[in-house]
Amino acid sequence: xxxxxxxxxxxxxxxxxxxxxxxxxxxxxxxxxxxxxxxxxxxxxxxxxxxxxxxxxxxxxxxxxxxxxxxxxxxxxxxxxxxxxxxxxxxxxxxxxxxxxxxxxxxxxxxxxxxxxxxxxxxxxxxxxxxxxxxxxxxxxxxxxxxxxxxxxxxxxxxxxxxxxxxxxxxxxxxx
Amino acid sequence: xxxxxxxxxxxxxxxxxxxxxxxxxxxxxxxxxxxxxxxxxxxxxxxxxxxxxxxxxxxxxxxxxxxxxxxxxxxxxxxxxxxxxxxxxxxxxxxxxxxxxxxxxxxxxxxxxxxxxxxxxxxxxxxxxxxxxxxxxxxxxxxxxxxxxxxxxxxxxxxxxxxxxxxxxxxxxxxx
Amino acid sequence: xxxxxxxxxxxxxxxxxxxxxxxxxxxxxxxxxxxxxxxxxxxxxxxxxxxxxxxxxxxxxxxxxxxxxxxxxxxxxxxxxxxxxxxxxxxxxxxxxxxxxxxxxxxxxxxxxxxxxxxxxxxxxxxxxxxxxxxxxxxxxxxxxxxxxxxxxxxxxxxxxxxxxxxxxxxxxxxx
Amino acid sequence: xxxxxxxxxxxxxxxxxxxxxxxxxxxxxxxxxxxxxxxxxxxxxxxxxxxxxxxxxxxxxxxxxxxxxxxxxxxxxxxxxxxxxxxxxxxxxxxxxxxxxxxxxxxxxxxxxxxxxxxxxxxxxxxxxxxxxxxxxxxxxxxxxxxxxxxxxxxxxxxxxxxxxxxxxxxxxxxx
Numbered sequence: 001x002x003x004x005x006x007x008x009x010x011x012x013x014x015x016x017x018x019x020x021x022x023x024x025x026x027x028x029x030x031x032x033x034x035x036x037x038x039x040x041x042x043x044x045x046x047x048x049x050x051x052x053x054x055x056x057x058x059x060x061x062x063x064x065x066x067x068x069x070x071x072x073x074x075x076x077x078x079x080x081x082x083x084x085x086x087x088x089x090x091x092x093x094x095x096x097x098x099x100x101x102x103x104x105x106x107x108x109x110x111x112x113x114x115x116x117x118x119x120x121x122x123x124x125x126x127x128x129x130x131x132x133x134x135x136x137x138x139x140x141x142x143x144x145x146x147x148x149x150x151x152x153x154x155x156x157x158x159x160x161x162x163x164x165x166x167x168x169x170x171x172x173x174x175x176x
Numbered sequence: 177x178x179x180x181x182x183x184x185x186x187x188x189x190x191x192x193x194x195x196x197x198x199x200x201x202x203x204x205x206x207x208x209x210x211x212x213x214x215x216x217x218x219x220x221x222x223x224x225x226x227x228x229x230x231x232x233x234x235x236x237x238x239x240x241x242x243x244x245x246x247x248x249x250x251x252x253x254x255x256x257x258x259x260x261x262x263x264x265x266x267x268x269x270x271x272x273x274x275x276x277x278x279x280x281x282x283x284x285x286x287x288x289x290x291x292x293x294x295x296x297x298x299x300x301x302x303x304x305x306x307x308x309x310x311x312x313x314x315x316x317x318x319x320x321x322x323x324x325x326x327x328x329x330x331x332x333x334x335x336x337x338x339x340x341x342x343x344x345x346x347x348x349x350x351x352x
Numbered sequence: 353x354x355x356x357x358x359x360x361x362x363x364x365x366x367x368x369x370x371x372x373x374x375x376x377x378x379x380x381x382x383x384x385x386x387x388x389x390x391x392x393x394x395x396x397x398x399x400x401x402x403x404x405x406x407x408x409x410x411x412x413x414x415x416x417x418x419x420x421x422x423x424x425x426x427x428x429x430x431x432x433x434x435x436x437x438x439x440x441x442x443x444x445x446x447x448x449x450x451x452x453x454x455x456x457x458x459x460x461x462x463x464x465x466x467x468x469x470x471x472x473x474x475x476x477x478x479x480x481x482x483x484x485x486x487x488x489x490x491x492x493x494x495x496x497x498x499x500x501x502x503x504x505x506x507x508x509x510x511x512x513x514x515x516x517x518x519x520x521x522x523x524x525x526x527x528x
Numbered sequence: 529x530x531x532x533x534x535x536x537x538x539x540x541x542x543x544x545x546x547x548x549x550x551x552x553x554x555x556x557x558x559x560x561x562x563x564x565x566x567x568x569x570x571x572x573x574x575x576x577x578x579x580x581x582x583x584x585x586x587x588x589x590x591x592x593x594x595x596x597x598x599x600x601x602x603x604x605x606x607x608x609x610x611x612x613x614x615x616x617x618x619x620x621x622x623x624x625x626x627x628x629x630x631x632x633x634x635x636x637x638x639x640x641x642x643x644x645x646x647x648x649x650x651x652x653x654x655x656x657x658x659x660x661x662x663x664x665x666x667x668x669x670x671x672x673x674x675x676x677x678x679x680x681x682x683x684x685x686x687x688x689x690x691x692x693x694x695x696x697x698x699x700x701x702x703x704x
Contacts, residue, residue, distance in 0.1 A: 020196050025203045025242050027297055039425050040444030066201050069295050071279060071286070073391050091443055092392030094478055096277040096527045099447065100703060101299060103247060103272075110247070111703075119245050121203050123277060126446055172700030175448045175628060175639075215601050216620030249567050267619055268568030270654055271627065272703045276527055287527075302622055348524030351452060351464075351624045372548050377594050379553045379649050418553050421647050423631060423638070448629040453651060455599060455624075462599070471597050473555050475629060 021118040028122035029075050030102060030163070031062035032170040033084060035144060036128045042174050045150045045167070046133065048083055049141035052160055053116075057140070059158040061166065063122065072096060076125060083139050089131030098123040099173040102166050113162035126170050147176040197294040204298035205251050206278060206339070207238035208346040209260060211320060212304045218350050221326045221343070222309065224259055225317035228336055229292075233316070235334040237342060239298065248272060252301060259315050265307030274299040275349040278342050289338035302346050323352040373470040380474035381427050382454060382515070383414035384522040385436060387496060388480045394526050397502045397519070398485065400435055401493035404512055405468075409492070411510040413518060415474065424448060428477060435491050441483030450475040451525040454518050465514035478522055499528040549646040556650035557603050558630060558691070559590035560698040561612060563672060564656045570702050573678045573695070574661065576611055577669040580688055581644075585668070587686040589694060591650065600624060604653060611667050617659030626651040627701040630694050641690035654698055675704040 020026070033046035052058045064079035066072060073092055080090045102122040104115035113122075135142045149155060150171060156164035196202070209222035228234045240255035242248060249268055256266045278298040280291035289298075311318045325331060326347060332340035372378070385398035404410045416431035418424060425444055432442045454474040456467035465474075487494045501507060502523060508516035548554070561574035580586045592607035594600060601620055608618045630650040632643035641650075663670045677683060678699060684692035 016195075016199065019192075020200055023192065023244050024196055024200065025244060025246070027201045027203055034446060036446055039423075039429060040442075040446055041425065042446050066297065068199050068201060069281065069283070070201070071391075072277065072297070073393065077391060090392075091480070093445065094386060094388055094392055094394050094480060095451065095525050096279075097273065097275065097451075097525065098277065099273065099449075100701070101248065101272045101274065102703075105245065107245070121242065121248065128443070128446060169700040169703070172697040173447050173449065173628070175630075175697070210622060212622055215599075215605060216618075216622055217601065218622050247567075249569065253567060266568075267656070269621065270562060270564055270568055270570050270656060271701050273627075273701065275623065275625075276525070278527075304619070304622060345524040345527070348521040349452070349623050349625065351454075351521070368547075368551065371544075372552055375544065375596050376548055376552065377555045377596060377598070379555050418649065420551050420553060421633065421635070422553070424629065424649065448631075449625065449627065450629065451625065453600065453624040453626065457597065459597070473594065473600065 025119045025121045027066040028063060028104070028120045029066060029072060029079060030122045030124040030166055031076060031080055032124070032126045032167065033062055033080065033088075033090070033129050033133070034126055034174075042126075042147060042176050044144040044146055045171070046084070046129070047143050047145060047150075047155070047159075048135060048139040049143065050139055050160075058160040059155070060139075060160055061163050063163075072123060076127065080127065080129070081136075083136055084129060084142065085132070085134040085136050087132045087134070088129045091128045091130065093125060093127070098125055100124050100166070100169050102162075104161060111162070112165040115161055124166055124170070126174060147171055147174070201295045201297045203242040204239060204280070204296045205242060205248060205255060206298045206300040206342055207252060207256055208300070208302045208343065209238055209256065209264075209266070209305050209309070210302055210350075218302075218323060218352050220320040220322055221347075222260070222305070223319050223321060223326075223331070223335075224311060224315040225319065226315055226336075234336040235331070236315075236336055237339050248299060252303065256303065256305070257312075259312055260305060260318065261308070261310040261312050263308045263310070264305045267304045267306065269301060269303070274301055276300050276342070276345050278338075280337060287338070288341040291337055300342055300346070302350060323347055323350070377471045377473045379418040380415060380456070380472045381418060381424060381431060382474045382476040382518055383428060383432055384476070384478045384519065385414055385432065385440075385442070385481050385485070386478055386526075394478075394499060394528050396496040396498055397523070398436070398481070399495050399497060399502070399507070399511075400487060400491040401495065402491055402512075410512040411507070412491075412512055413515050424475060428479065432479065432481070433488075435488055436481060436494065437484070437486040437488050439484045439486070440481045443480045443482065445477060445479070450477055452476050452518070452521050454514075456513060463514070464517040467513055476518055476522070478526060499523055499526070553647045553649045555594040556591060556632070556648045557594060557600060557607060558650045558652040558694055559604060559608055560652070560654045560695065561590055561608065561616075561618070561657050561661070562654055562702075570654075570675060570704050572672040572674055573699070574612070574657070575671050575673060575678070575683070575687075576663060576667040577671065578667055578688075586688040587683070588667075588688055589691050591691075600651060604655065608655065608657070609664075611664055612657060612670065613660070613662040613664050615660045615662070616657045619656045619658065621653060621655070626653055628652050628694070628697050630690075632689060639690070640693040643689055652694055652698070654702060675699055675702070
């Protein structure tokens with residue numbers, strides 16, 4: 001019942017979506033994919049390599065829009081599959097409480113998060129993945145880094161749109 | 177910078193909003209207003225009395241849409257002022273993490289939450305208010321009930337759209 | 353390094369433990385074991401059947417003390433194994449934030465939680481288990497109930513020490 | 529009922545407490561005191577200056593033990609009053625869920641947190657204070673720094689026992 005297909009009337013044309021993006025906050029989810037050891041401690045964080053709008057290669061978290069009539073849980077799974085492939089075996093947390101909410105503003109400087117296309121409000125979750133991950137679609141590469149490496153200023157500097165802040169928030173939440 | 181005025185291009189006509197409501201999840205906030213004692217323990221929960229769309233008088237939480245280019249924090253304050261008046265002195269929590277996320281679906285039964293007009297995704301917060309509260313606009317009355325009274329099936333039955341579930345979630349989160 | 357063995361100097365004699373219990377809050381963990389479907393939605397909650405101190409058969413959550421020099425994560429795994437067996441395959445959450453903290457007082461009525469032996473403060477977590485569970489030691493039986501069945505007053509009435517409150521808090525947190 | 533007085537049998541002699549500290553995890557609370565603006569946004573973080581055991585002057589958060597038969601809420605208020613004075617007007621959060629749990633180990637390196645005296649497990653809360661704060665007892669000074677200043681490596685380096693990690697976790701949780 002929570003599935004959304006291309007034939008669904010709820011889908012927006014590119015034009016209508018552009019219009020909505022100028023008028024409404026758009027609901028997103030952000031996912032920090034992690035590998036955990038058998039005690040559940042995070043041992044690695046997955047970062048995507050993507051080509052940005054400007055052609056520059058940048059790192060990114062798994063991220064995407066929640067569709068009309070789509071459960072948040074379903075949106076999380078859809079975007080994880082879209083970016084990490086169908087064999088990632090994600091363990092989406094059983095509770096809906098996100099660890100934080102990131103407010104991406106079209107105007108830089110309102111918050112640490114910025115999205116030139118739109119005002120996006122994103123529910124952020126840490127999701128352990130247990131299977132094989134392979135970057136898909138517009139993700140060029142997936143790199144696993146240790147929590148320590150993830151805090152490296154050189155790594156953080158490669159994240160787009162303020163997602164370095166979100167990554168640091170996730171690491172702080174994880175206590176690693 | 178986070179203010180939104182009527183002249184703002186971000187505002188939607190009623191017609192455009194109706195169109196968006198059929199195509200995108202709409203971002204909301206839900207607020208459970210509470211009175212706390214000097215230890216911070218919740219002693220009362222505020223419930224509004226509203227006239228529903230069908231003319232029926234129903235209880236409701238403070239609730240409303242997040243506007244384009246509006247911070248969640250600003251939306252919380254705006255809706256609290258709209259429903260409880262300008263002297264309520266709300267203490268909006270300093271962290272953006274909501275205690276839960278309520279997914280209101282236009283189709284009944286997908287989740288405990290239902291909104292016939294739209295697919296709304298609502299970030300839910302408990303907000304202590306310290307000042308004088310007076311129901312405003314379409315709120316007919318504000319009643320303060322103890323946490324125990326709030327669990328009364330007769331009280332819960334008067335809440336609309338599954339907000340009885342949200343109220344119980346808030347009480348559980350508060351440990352009262 | 354976080355292991356605790358019987359030869360560890362940190363262990364207390366029964367007598368010393370009894371003394372400490374009259375003088376210090378004792379740190380506990382409570383676990384609500386759950387089964388999730390492939391979207392991560394909770395489909396069942398595990399309840400133990402135990403013989404209480406008074407000989408009465410009662411339901412209980414997985415619960416136990418955190419030892420000296422033991423990580424919370426290790427305590428969670430130890431108590432899950434103690435009650436559900438070594439093949440339960442628990443997925444302990446990657447972040448240390450509990451969904452709530454339960455304060456068990458030796459005096460009834462201070463909080464919803466009561467423990468005649470001691471003042472225990474318990475960090476509560478929901479833990480998905482994916483493997484085979486078999487009750488161990490003093491647990492007589494393990495029953496899986498749906499979230500709906502778990503709210504049945506008859507089921508809740510069988511939980512000891514106020515753990516019915518904790519179970520309801522977990523279900524509220526899970527949004528089920 | 530949750531008050532603890534010196535005549536309470538629950539109090540421990542220094543000797544008994546030393547013994548307990550070698551055998552049991554000791555329950556603590558950590559408080560990050562903050563100033564918020566009228567939207568609830570954190571504008572300053574309070575840091576204490578204390579003389580450490582080794583005579584060195586170090587920065588610290590508000591922190592202390594939970595006593596036998598004391599509510600966590602009462603412990604928070606007691607330690608805030610002990611360190612910030614009786615006029616601080618703290619707004620202790622209404623829900624018991626801490627933003628994180630810090631595990632201080634007597635052995636350095638097990639976690640980011642270290643306490644040579646004991647294994648302490650600390651529930652950490654952000655608490656807005658609205659009144660006049662004046663350092664008390666063993667706190668020599670209270671400094672308010674902006675969230676940006678709080679991240680300054682020179683400031684973080686002055687925090688004891690890994691509390692720089694806890695401060696960064698609080699700032700991440702606050703989204704500032």
